[in-house]
Every structure is written in structure tokens, then in C-alpha cells.
Amino acid sequence: MNIGIVGAGAIGNFLMKEINHNGVGEMRIQSVFVRDQIKYQNLEHQFNIKVFDRLDAFLDSGIDIVVEAANIAAVHDLFPKILSEKDVVLISIGALADEDFLHKMNDLAETYKRTIHLPTGAVGGLDLLQNAHTCGGVTSVSLTTRKPAQTLIDEYVSKEVVVFDGHASEAIKQFPKNINVSIILSLAGVGIEQTNVTIIADPTVENNIHTIDIEGSFGSASLSVTNNPLAENPKTSHLAAMSVLGTLDHMTKRIKLGG
Template identity: 40%
Template sequence: MKLGLIGTGTIGRFLLENINIKDIIPDCNITAVLDERPKARHELPRLAKTFHFTPFYSAEELLQSDVDLVIECANVKTAQQYAPIVLRNKNMLLISVGALVDVKLLDHLDNLTKTNQTKLYLPPGAIGGLDIIQAGKMLDGLNEVVLETRKPAHALLEEQVECEKIVFSGNAKSAIEKFPKNANVAITLSLAGLGIDKTQVNIIADPQIDKNIHTIKGRGEFGEFMIRLKNNPSPTNPKTSHLTSLSILSTIHSLQKQIVIR
């Protein structure tokens, strides 16, 4: 499988290192990297020598290449810009799921995939339990999904607090609008389950913790479940969860396997 990459930040470098250098996924290589910014003409050739890929400075040229899947791991603005272009003739793995808070864009991408017989993949990222939610949703058997995101107080509040403080409680739609940095988790959970209007989100500032903690609860005809994740940061960037990078690598790996566990 030949991969195209948009974004060479923390996650992009992680994928280049593990796929192209360490060969973690057999018969899979990132063969192309796209960056249309003027400064890329100076930066990409250096990276290309290290990680053995072909640099592209035009989206159209990338899409005319033989890559099988394009991976976006840049930011929401980049995802919004390139997803409609890529899905015209290539499958895509979208990391900046926060872009899909735009319902019109989501509908547009859905129509593009159907018209062009392409697929848009969304990795679980920093959370888990999506398989249970999707299974529970079948036959309208999912009744409730609640996400509690607990972060170090200084990440959410300017003032110092001694005790935990609930800074938001409401549906995912409002949470995404007021706390866009939590958008990826809330949107992924909503798309897998009940949607942004019916998914409940609680965001808590906690001065006693030093990492993000996500707790997901679900209830339906299948029963109940609760999953809690205490995510360590990326070794190279404290703003990125290490599990997010691993999730993307796992998603790519699953596309190569003949026996798939979802």
C-alpha cells in the first residue's frame, strides 16, 4: 500500500519514522508528502532524503500519483481544504476530525464518497469504546452516551483553583463550539453514536491531575459500559496524546490485514 501524507508535524513524523524507517507495517510505505506552502520547497527535500518519499507541491499532482490512501495529520483548516479535493478520486484518513463540526462539510464529504466510490476513514484517536457504541447503535438500541473529559486545571482555567471545577455540561454541539480543542474526541464519539445533539459532554478542570482523562459511559438495550483512559502525552509533543498517533498507525495496519478485528 502506497500512502500520501499531508502534514509533517508530531503525528506526521511519527508515521514517517515508524512506517518508512522502522517498517512497522509490512508492504506499506509513505511514498508522497504534500505541502503547497512556499517554505515547503526548502524544507520537504531535506525530509525526503531522511524518510525516502517524493515531495509534492500541488494537490492535483499528488492525486495523479499512484498513492492508495491520503492521510491528513495537519490541522482543521487543512482538513477542510483538502478533504473535498482528495475524496474526488482517493481514499482518505482524516486525523483532524474537528473539521466535521461543519455539518455542511460532513454532508458534502458523504456525498463525494458515494459519488466517487471513495472512503473516508476516521481513527478512534485518543479514546476507545467506539466499537461498543456502534454495535449498540444498531437497531436503535443505544439510549445514552456521556463523555467526561477531565484536564489539568491550568489547561482550562486562567485562575488557580484548589478543587475540581465543572467548566461545561451540555451536549456535544455546544461543547465543540465553546471548547474547540476537545472537538476531535466529542465529534468522533458523536459520529459513532447518537450525534452531536444527543451526546452528553462534561468538561472538568482538575488541579490534582497532570494528564487528560476521558471517561465514556454508554447505556442501551445491550446493557451498560464505562471506559476510562488516562492518556500519556507524545514523547515529542506534550500537546498531542501518544495514543492518537498509535491509533492512526493501527488504523493503517488494519487496512492491510486479511483478518480484521474492529
């Protein structure tokens, strides 16, 4: 499978290293699209790829699928066009918090017979949630996110502070850069108006901690994940980068676990 990447930041570089240098799976990153071709020209020799700054040329470069490793603005600007020609993997899932854009992307996928892949990112348990929701048996989904205090609030605090408690729809508006997890949970389960979110600024923790609680006719489940940062960029979760790699590798397998 030949892969094209939009963006050349921490996750893009992680994927190029793991796939092209370390040989993960039956995959090869062939092309990268960036705004400034000259700035990233060195990637061509480093990873044996081709760098493009023209979208049409990038899409015509022999790639089978496009991975977005940029930002929400890039998803809105570029991916309606890209989806008309290629299957896609979206990392900036926050773009889909806009319900009009979500419907637009779904309609384009239907029209052009394309698939939009959403990596699980910094959490787990989404397979359980999806399976339970398929049968209509989920009654409650809640997310408690605990982050280092300085990443959420400016003032010094000596003990934890709840900075948000409400539905995911409002959490997304108030903390768009901090709550991607709530969006993927909402899409997998009961929606943004029914998914409960609590965000805690905690001066005693160094990493992000996400706890998911699910209840329904199947019973109940609770999962807590503590994320280490990606070495190349402490602002990026290592697990989030790994989930993109895992999503791509999953596509190449003949025996598939889950969806």
C-alpha cells in the first residue's frame, strides 16, 4: 500500500521513520504534501519520498490512501477534494465536531465510494462502545480527562481544579485543542449531546490521563489510559501516533480483528 501524507510534523515524521526506515507492514510512504516544498525538501533524501506543494500532483503520485497529519484547518480546506479521489485517514478528528462538515464528508464518501478511517487516538475501548451501541444498548458514556494544570489554566494551583463538567458538544467549543478524545467517543457511541465530559487541571500529574466509563444493557466498563508524550514532540501523545500506524497496518492484513 502506497501512502501519501498531508503534513510533515511530529506524527508525519513518526510514520515516515516507522514505515520507510523500520519496515512496518506491507506499506510505504511515497509522497508528502506541504505548503512550503523548499522547507521540507530534505525529507526526500532522508526518507526516500517525494515532497509536493501542488495538491493535484500529490494525488497523482501513485498513492493509494492519504493520511492527514496536519490540523483541523487542513482537513476543512483540503480533504473534501482529496476524498473525491482517495480513501483517507484523519488524525485531526476535531474537524468532525462541525456537524455540517461531518455530513458533507459522509455524503462525499457515499458519492465517490470512499472510506474515512478514524484512528482511535489516545484512548482504547472504542470497539466495545461501538459494538454495544450497534445493538442500541448504551445508556451512559462519560469521559474524565485529567491533564497537567499548566496545560489548561494560566494561574498556579496547588490542588486539582475541575475546569469543565458537561456535554461533549460544549467541551469541544470551550477546549477545542484539548478534547479530541471526546469527539471520537461521541462518534463511536451516543453522540456529542449525550456524552458527558469532565476536564480536570491537576498540578500533581505530568501526563494526560483519560478515564472512560460506559454503561448499558451489556453491563458496564471502565478504562483508564495514561499517555506518555511522543519523544519528537511532547505535545503529541505517543499512543495517538501509534494508533495511526496501527490503523494503516490493519488495512493490509488478511485476518482482521474487529471492524
